[in-house]
Structure formats: C-alpha cells, structure tokens
Amino acid sequence: MLITLKKFFIRHLTPQRIFVLSFLAIIIIGTFLLWLPFSSSRKPLTFIDALFTSTSAVCVTGLTVIDIGLDLSYFGQIVTLILFQIGGIGIITFSVFFFHLMGISVSFKEREIIQSSLTPSPRHDFQVILKYVLLSTFIIEFFGCLVLSLRFLKDFSIGKAVYYGIYHAVSAFNNCGYALFSNSLMDYRDDMVINIAVMTLIILGGIGFFVHFDMLSYLTSRKKKKRLTLHTKIVLITTIILIFSGALFFYLFERHYNIKDLTLTSQLLVSFFQSVTARTAGFNTIEIGKLTNDTILLLMMLMFIGASPGSTGGGVKTTSLALLVVMIWNRLKGGDEVNVMNRTVPKELISKTVSIIFASAISIVIITSLVLFTCTKSAHFFNRSLFIEYLFDTISAFGTVGLSMGITPQLNSIQKFIISIMMFAGRVGPLTLAFSLTVKTKKVLIKYAEEDIMVG
Numbered sequence: 001m002l003i004t005l006k007k008f009f010i011r012h013l014t015p016q017r018i019f020v021l022s023f024l025a026i027i028i029i030g031t032f033l034l035w036l037p038f039s040s041s042r043k044p045l046t047f048i049d050a051l052f053t054s055t056s057a058v059c060v061t062g063l064t065v066i067d068i069g070l071d072l073s074y075f076g077q078i079v080t081l082i083l084f085q086i087g088g089i090g091i092i093t094f095s096v097f098f099f100h101l102m103g104i105s106v107s108f109k110e111r112e113i114i115q116s117s118l119t120p121s122p123r124h125d126f127q128v129i130l131k132y133v134l135l136s137t138f139i140i141e142f143f144g145c146l147v148l149s150l151r152f153l154k155d156f157s158i159g160k161a162v163y164y165g166i167y168h169a170v171s172a173f174n175n176c177g178y179a180l181f182s183n184s185l186m187d188y189r190d191d192m193v194i195n196i197a198v199m200t201l202i203i204l205g206g207i208g209f210f211v212h213f214d215m216l217s218y219l220t221s222r223k224k225k226k227r228l229t230l231h232t233k234i235v236l237i238t239t240i241i242l243i244f245s246g247a248l249f250f251y252l253f254e255r256h257y258n259i260k261d262l263t264l265t266s267q268l269l270v271s272f273f274q275s276v277t278a279r280t281a282g283f284n285t286i287e288i289g290k291l292t293n294d295t296i297l298l299l300m301m302l303m304f305i306g307a308s309p310g311s312t313g314g315g316v317k318t319t320s321l322a323l324l325v326v327m328i329w330n331r332l333k334g335g336d337e338v339n340v341m342n343r344t345v346p347k348e349l350i351s352k353t354v355s356i357i358f359a360s361a362i363s364i365v366i367i368t369s370l371v372l373f374t375c376t377k378s379a380h381f382f383n384r385s386l387f388i389e390y391l392f393d394t395i396s397a398f399g400t401v402g403l404s405m406g407i408t409p410q411l412n413s414i415q416k417f418i419i420s421i422m423m424f425a426g427r428v429g430p431l432t433l434a435f436s437l438t439v440k441t442k443k444v445l446i447k448y449a450e451e452d453i454m455v456g
Contacts, residue, residue, distance in 0.1 A: 019428060020428050023058060023059070023087070023424065023427060023428055024424075026058050026083065026086055026087065027051075027054050027055050027058045027059075027424070028054075030053075030054030030057060030058055030079060030080075030083045031047070031050045031051045031054040031055075032050075033054075033079045034050040034053055034054055034072075034076055034079055034080075035047055035050040038073060038075055038076075039072060039073060039075055039076035039079060040071060040072060040073060040076060041070065041071060041072060041073045041076075042070070042071055045066065045071070046413075048413045048416050048417060049065055049066060049416070051416075051417070051420060052064075052065050052416045052417075052419070052420050053065070053066060053080065054083060055420040055423050055424055056178075056402070056420075056423055057080045057083035057084045057087060057176065057178065058083045058084065058086065058087035058427070059087055059314075059400055059423040059424055059426065059427035060084050060087050060088050060174050060175050060176040060177075060280075060312055060313070060314075060400050060427065061176070061177070061282065061314075061396070061397060061400045061401065061402050061423045061426070061427070062171075062176050062177025062178055062281070062282030062283075062400075062401065062402020062403075063282070063393065063396060063397055063402050063404060063408050063419065063423065064178070064402075064408065064409075065408055065409045065411065065416060066409075067182050068080065068178050068179065068180060069179070069180035069181055069182060070182065077167065077180065080178055081166075081167055081170055081171070084170070084171060084174050084176040084178065085170055085174060087174070087176075087427070088173070088174030088175065088176065088205065088312035089133065089134070089137060089174075089312070129209070129210070129213060132209065132212070132213050132216075133209045136209065136212050136213075137173070140173055140201065140204055140205075141169050141170055141173050141201075144165075144169030144170075144172065144173060144197060144200075144201045145162075145165045145166045145169040145170075146165070147165075147169075147193065147197045148164070148165035148168055148169050148194070148197055148198075149161050149162045149164070149165030149166070150165075151165075151191070151193045151194055151197070152164045152165055164180060167180055168180070168198070169197075169201060171283075172197075172198045172201035172202050172205070172281065172283070173201040173202075173204065173205040173312065174205055174312045175202060175205045175206055175280040175281045175282075175307060175311070175312045175313040175400065176281070176282065176312075176402065177277070177281045177282020177283050177401070177402035177403075178282075178402075179283060183287075184283050184284045184285070185198065185283050185284065185285050186284065186285055186286065186287070188285065189262075189266060189269070189270060189285040189286065190262075190263075190265075190266045190269065192265075192269070195269045195272075195273050195285070198273075198277075198281075198283060199272065199273060199276045199277075202276050202277060202280070202281040202283075203239070203243075203276060205307075205311060205312040205313065206239070206279065206280055206281075206307035206308060206311050206312065206313045207235055207236070207239055207307070207308050207311060208235060208307075208308040208309055208310035208311040209310055209311070210231065210232070210310045211231070211232045211235050211236065211308065211310075214228055214229050214231075214232040215228065215232065230340070230341060230343050231309075231319065233341060234318070234319050234322045234323075234340070234341075235308045235309075235318055235319060237322070238308075238318040238319070238321060238322045239308065239318055242275070242279065242302065242305065242318065243272070243275050243276055244275075245275075246274075246275030246276075246278065246279075246298065246302050247268075247271040247272040247274075247275040248271075249294075249295075249298050250270075250271040250274055250275055250295060250298060251267060251268070251271040253291075253292050253294040253295040253298065254270075254271070254291065254292060254295055255267065257291075257292055258286060258287075258290055258291060258292075259271070259286070269285070270285055270286050273285050274286065274299070275302065277401075277403070278298075278299045278302040278303055278401065278403060279302045279303065279305060279306055279307055279313065279315065279399070279401070280303075280306050280307040280311075280312075280313030280314055280315060280399060280400055280401055281313075281401065281402065282396075282401050282402020282403055283402075284403060288403050288404060288405050288406070289389075289405040289406040293388075296388065296392065296405070299392075299403065300391070300392060300395050303315065303395045303396055303398075303399035303401045303403065304316060304360070304364075304395055304398070304399060305317075305318060305320075305321050305399075306318070306399045306400070306401075313399075313400060314398065314399050314400030314401075314426045314427055315398070315399040315400070315401075315426075316356055316357050316360050317356075319353075320353045320356055320357055322340075323338070323340075323345060323349070323350060323353045324353060324354070324357060326338055326339075326340045326345070327350055327353075338350050356429070360398065363398065363422070363425055364391075364394055364395055364398055364422075367394045367397075367398075367418060367419070367421070367422045368390055368391050368394045370418050371390045371393075371394060371411075371415050371418055371419065372386075372387065372390055374412065374414040374415050374418065375412075375415070376412050386407070388405070389405045389406070389407040390407065392404070392405050392407075393405070393407055393408055393411075393419060394419070394422055397419050397422040397423045397426055398422055398423075398425070398426040399426060400423065400426050400427050
C-alpha cells in the first residue's frame with residue numbers, strides 16, 4: 001500500500017506541482033497562525049482576512065485588508081515577516097539548503113525547480129547558486145536593516161527602531177510592501193535616507209539572484225574574456241529604462257497636481273520612488289487614490305510588467321517585455337529570427353514569452369470580471385470609478401505589487417478570495433499554475449497538411 005502510494009506521488013508530482021503545492025502549504029500554515037486570537041492586537045481576524053493576509057505575505061504582494069501595524073500583535077507581525085521572507089526566496093530553496101546542511105541528498109526534481117526558478121540555464125553550478133542566493137539575501141537585508149534602523153532611531157526607541165528597520169528592510173528586499181505604518185511610507189516622503197534605502201532594496205530584490213551572481217562573477221573574474229550573460233544585459237537595460245521612464249512620466253503627469261506644492265527634490269524622490277515600487281514592491285509615499293488618470297494607467301502598465309525572472313517579484317517580467325519588443329522590431333525589419341546583441345533567441349523561448357503575456361492578460365480579464373460580478377451592492381454597478389479600482393487591484397495582485405487605490409479593505413469575502421487566487425497565480429505564474437493542474441498526456445506525433453489563415 002505504501003509502495004503504491006509512493007509510486008503515485010512520484011509519478012504525479014511534477015516540478016510545477018511541487019512548486020505550486022509548496023507555496024500553497026505555507027499559505028495554509030500562515031492562515032491558521034494569523035487566525036489565532038493572539039496574532040491580533042484587537043479582535044481576532046476572520047478566516048478570510050487571515051487567508052488574504054497570509055496569501056499576500058507568502059506571494060510577496062502587499063495588498064492588505066487590515067492595518068498590519070495596528071491590527072496585528074507582535075506575534076502576528078513576525079508571522080507575516082517570516083511568510084514574506086520564505087515566499088520571496090521560495091520554500092523549496094530553504095528546504096534544499098537545510099537538507100544539504102544535514103547531509104540529506106536532494107532529488108532531481110527539487111534541483112530542477114530551483115535551477116528553473118533562479119537561473120536561465122541548467123549549466124550553472126547548482127550548489128554555488130543556492131549558497132549565493134541565501135548568502136546574498138542575508139548580506140543585503142543586514143545592511144538594509146542597519147541603514148533603516150539608524151534612521152528610525154531619530155523617531156523611536158532603540159528596540160522599536162531596530163524592529164522597524166528589520167521588518168521594512170526584509171519587506172522591501174522581498175518586494176512585499178508590508179509596512180507597519182498605517183499610511184505606508186507617506187510620512188517619510190521627503191526623507192532621502194529612507195527613500196534611497198528602500199528603493200535600493202527593492203531594485204536588488206527585483207532584478208533576480210542570478211543577475212547578482214553574474215555581475216559579481218564578472219567583476220571578480222580574472223579572465224579577460226569573461227562577459228555578462230545575455231539575460232543579465234537585458235534585465236539591467238530594461239530595468240534602468242523602466243525606472244527612469246516611469247519616473248519621468250510620473251513627474252510630467254503629476255507636477256501640476258499632487259506634487260505641485262513639493263520642492264523639486266521631493267518631487268523627484270516621489271517620482272522615482274513610485275516608479276520603482278510600482279513594478280512589484282507596494283510601498284507608497286503618496287496617496288494612490290488621488291493620482292491622475294494618466295498616472296493610474298502608467299502604474300498599471302508598470303505593475304503588469306513587474307520585476308525580473310528569478311527574483312522576489314512578479315509580473316510578466318522585464319525580459320518578457322524586452323523579448324516582445326525585440327521580436328516586433330525584428331519582424332518589422334523582415335527577419336524570421338529574433339536577434340539581439342549578436343545572439344539569436346530560441347523560437348521556443350519566444351513562443352513561451354508570447355504565451356506568458358497572453359495568459360497573464362486573460363487572467364487579469366477573468367479575475368477583474370469575477371470581482372465585478374460578485375459586487376454585493378447594486379449601486380456599485382453604476383459607479384464607473386469602481387471598475388478602475390477593481391482593475392487596478394487585480395493587476396496589483398497579479399504583479400505581486402500591493403499598491404491600491406483604497407478599495408481593498410472594502411472587498412467582500414468572495415472578492416477577497418478571488419483576489420487571493422490572483423495573488424497566488426501571479427506569484428507562481430499563470431502558466432506554471434496551468435501546467436500543474438493539467439493531466440499529463442502522451443505526445444501526439446501527428447502532423448497534418450498545412451493551411452494558411454488570415455491574421456492581423
């Protein structure tokens with residue numbers, strides 16, 4: 001019986017299913033921990049609020065239906081910190097590392113999951129990458145905690161300053177966006193240290209661990225011919241373009257409105273901060289609900305793009321955007337291949353990129369529709385602004401961002417559950433989730449006669 005059961009699990013637990021189930025398991029554990037009475041500082045959380053908060057933390061989204069700093073006790077806050085730390089790096093990564101320390105062998109499937117989620121190629125040394133991920137996380141978060149704690153000493157006692165520094169540094173690096181302040185970081189809108197420290201942590205967490213590793217190898221290598229990989233080049237170029245273009249357009253759209261009374265330095269800080277945080281982090285230094293329609297559209301575009309592969313963030317990823325642009329450019333020039341930086345991108349990868357973007361867009365449409373259809377108050381159907389607010393929250397959930405126009409706490413139980421599904425799908429990826437749910441079928445090696453179809 002046990003042997004049969006073991007064979008069943010070995011046969012059906014594909015890497016995609018293991019990856020999805022690991023996140024699901026942590027979400028369930030986190031839900032029950034947050035549901036406990038002593039996790040709350042006021043009245044105990046309802047089960048759906050505990051589920052929403054746990055999902056948001058594990059999926060490093062940052063959307064919240066409660067006030068983390070006021071509604072949760074210290075125990076509840078520490079639970080969320082552990083959840084978004086595990087969720088940012090991945091439970092499989094932690095498990096494999098501890099198995100390695102204890103001398104327990106790691107299965108091929110677990111190796112495959114980590115390599116596919118952290119590196120663009122299986123050729124790289126598995127153990128070296130794994131150790132680097134955990135070591136770099138510790139080092140970056142340590143310095144982030146140090147800087148933020150020293151700054152918070154001006155406002156709080158030593159114990160509270162250190163606690164706030166740790167919580168917000170880990171939240172920023174893992175691109176979660178949970179803050180212990182009721183208005184996120186709006187009180188520190190003009191603070192240069194807080195802004196630069198948080199933005200740096202968000203960017204480092206969002207470009208991906210392999211990019212860190214590749215850049216460090218490039219800078220420390222003694223080989224003259226050592227080059228950055230194509231993946232790293234595309235991630236860095238795309239990230240820089242998105243940050244500066246996002247900040248520029250934010251400034252242009254808001255300079256006569258929400259930031260008009262600020263100094264030029266503060267205007268630039270707000271513009272750059274929202275450009276950085278909009279792509280997966282979720283912190284905000286200005287009230288999102290009061291932004292202009294132009295800026296809301298800009299933020300939705302940035303949230304949809306998201307961070308880079310192998311990072312703590314979500315979205316369709318910067319490399320998907322870059323490859324789509326390069327593909328279109330090559331097609332306009334009449335080329336059949338997708339060439340970039342003296343390299344040809346495999347057609348399978350281009351097909352996967354298009355599939356990811358298409359699946360993501362369809363997911364957002366479906367979830368937004370469900371949130372609209374499950375609206376309990378009939379008067380809401382005549383409130384056109386609700387459509388934008390629901391769409392904004394859905395894209396925020398998909399991109400694991402956490403920004404909201406203020407509608408999230410007003411969602412009913414069904415809507416909270418639907419948005420939780422979107423956060424989960426956004427973290428594990430729509431295609432990964434779909435593959436984990438499909439039944440493995442035999443590959444059909446039949447090819448029929450070709451026939452053209454009109455497109456475009």
